[in-house]
Amino acid sequence: MKLAYWMYAGPAHIGTLRIASSFKRVHGIMHAPLGDDYFNVMRSMLERERDFTPVTASIVDRHVLARGSQEKVVDNITRKDGEEHPDLIVLTPTCTSSILQEDLENFVERASMTTQSDVLLADVNHYRVNELQAADRTLDQIVQFYLEKAKAKGELPEGKTAKPSVNIIGTTTLGFHNHHDCTELKRLMADLGIEVNEVIPDGASVHNLKRLPQAWFNLVPYREIGGMTARYLEDAFAMATVDIAPMGVVETARCIRRIQQVLNAQGADVNYEDFIDHQTRHVSQAAWFSRSIDCQNLTGKKAVVFGDNTHAAAMTKILAREMGIHVVWAGTYCKYDADWFQEQVSEYCDEVIITDDHTVIGDAIARVEPSAIFGTQMERHVGKRLDIPCGVIAAPIHIQNFPIGYKPFLGYEGTNQVADLVYNSFTLGMEDHLLEIFGGHDTKDVITKGISADSDLAWTADGLAELNKIPGFVRGKVKRNTEKFARDRGFTAINVEVLYAAKESVGA
């Protein structure tokens, strides 16, 4: 047993369902007890999704526990097949139901005898892998299933597309700024004269998966999801992989140069140097920001970085290499892929921390007292308590990571967004001096005094005690309304009864 207050990555079935529900016309069936289907809430609320989440729970209750699922799972699969006509149904247990050791594979076989859709059991060990690893594995599993099927039927298209083309692999629902990143990557590919062959899994159709091998190369922007699929495509179809996250000016350029190399190796004749130079010096504001006087004031400021491998590594490089900020330590919660992270960031920071224990990170932040933190929502919270600003750069996702406006982290627009994030996270240049001279400009105390000034009314002890139970952000308003009520009715003292009588009359 482990005492846990917070998790940086979710359980395995969340990863599986992220992949399944990213595809079009794929339905997820969870073999799970009541309440385990909160994935639907996350997708509907965080992504502000307009459509019903294509995930249904086949409920494990006391009867199932006593007698096994019997026909229940098979019935639920065939029912969804009839109701929703999906192309594919993915069955997954959760940590809980996987212990039941029911023969889910058998349910899948039985159901697929009658269904129109394909049916797959997610091949994931729920106690050994987390959300990210499970997502990586499930995507690989679905891609393999459809490519092997097409191969067996002789339906694989021959050869490559006429023009250079790319598959973008790893964009998913409930991913950190994934939709905006994907839009930005498509723009970048268009600028480079590269056709986008397929984007998987988000918005993809499983029937188009057989077209994957037609692309000239696979772009895997995120270290966490897509790598297994790309390796499979490399092994089975000799496809080239570009797995450099184009985040930050330098890494974006490195990614583009790698693409150039891959394309030219296949007979294209492209040269992207002018494009990179033009984007860097004249289009992207990030490179100019690095040279500007604002960024000069950030020189040598201390920062710490924590997140998933992709974002923490890229952010560390941006801060150290492009902005001259001193990264005291950089860390990742992707413990299973720690070597890669170590290798990527060790030359850009003083110390590398690999942990998924948020208290270790909290203590490490408190120990170095950085000027800014770049981390997850958890570090933002730690920062609030320590009064250190924090820019959020990585999952676990939060409603704030689904902004309405366009905020990619990848590509050249991503470099601008990251520069803004960095700049706004630190106390700004001149403000820094002013704070030192004037001791801040917080007017909170003055406002509080204004509320309680010239009150001719007395609050009794019980009234005051009750008032103090009211949440701080409305207490002032309640106090004013109550005093107005008391004055109108000619009360001289306010006790708890008067307080609630006022609430009833005001309706506040």
Next chain:
Amino acid sequence: MTLADTKPQALDFECETGNYHTFCPISCVAWLYQKIEDSFFLVIGTKTCGYFLQNAMGVMIFAEPRYAMAELEEGDISAQLNDYEELKRLCLQIKRDRNPSVIVWIGTCTTEIIKTDLEGLAPRLEAEIDIPIVVARANGLDYAFTQGEDTVLAAMAHRCPDKAPVLEAEKKERNAISTLLNFGKHKDDVATADSEYHDHPPLVLFGSLPDPVVTQLTLELKRHGIKVSGWLPSKRFTELPVLEEGYYVSGVNPFLSRTATTLMRRRKCKLIGAPFPIGPDGTRAWIAKICSVFGVEPQGLEEREAQIWQGLEDYIQLIRGKSVFFMGDNLLEVSLARFLIRCGMTCPEIGIPYMDKRYQAAELQLLEQTCSEMGVPLPRIVEKPDNYNQIQRIKDLNVDLVITGMAHANPLEARGISTKWSVEFTFAQIHGFTNARDILELVTRPLRRNHSLKDLGWDKLVQEAASV
């Protein structure tokens, strides 16, 4: 079959497939840890449970949490590790770091499946580490959402002292210093207390409500000379109410049937079965019932109810004649439907996870009575609903408002159907006369929002596929 059963059944009860979305009952820790200030809740479950609390409840990181996960790992599941030793290690750590007055173990589906004997382990560990351990099985195999609170309160009912302190003087002696400090005030309180209350057997109320609502309901009863001796749960575990045999108890929430049964069977208390104090009508009926049990004539109760209704009129105008559909989530559905029907709404369907017809008998009766007085058809009550089928019915009935769990709110809104989250009624202060307006504030919000956007013509935001 008795004769009573062959009478034309007034309310129509159905049971569907149970393919509905609701929260896991472990979510009760989110409000119970705040309510019981000296408690620590330890949820013994998997990553799936932990991620739920963190994400759907979104409260795990606020302030210093007084709840945590005992995350079961592969070694625990395969029984390579000793449950007792593992729990002891964690509870000692909790005792050292937080020093709570009680640790509440929340059993989950996983502890049910691997048959962890939490009830067997707790007394041994409690004796060894010297801290009370209460065990509640708030698992999703047997319970839905708010019933988690029921499992905790039922377990806590066993911990209430069974004898009132014998001598008032003895207690005073122990608190000599605080008595000195509060000398004048204390005397006043005692003096008023005696004169303002009727002489009636002790009454204990059960159900977790925010402190201000506890004060409000206590004061409502005080108006009629009824004294509330205590609440289960109390603000502190060390201040649990005394429950002697023959004490009267009454529940304030419709999902507390196990607690009610425990109080009656195990603690030999007498249950006052009343409609729940939700809405002015329910609150009036609740007070009236308690008064009648104690043979007390309510003072100005009708007038008070009428006065509250008057204050609601502007909101009622917005909903009168409109229809509301409950998909079923938190077991508050019947009480809310009854109140909204009294406000002039119609309700074709009340979905509800679980219906205890005995514990909710008075509420169901009031629902029937309300429908007949308002001249509207009775709702069908659908236990363990099927969300897919419900959505077809919602489309067919063209209802004005759907009270639904979070998973369906945005998709329904995108299809031009107004919704309100059912969980808001779980967390908002809705009990008693004072908060009746807050219920309508929530219910009318989608309608008011739609009214302010009505000229834009943006009511449907999905392209409906050609219906087959």
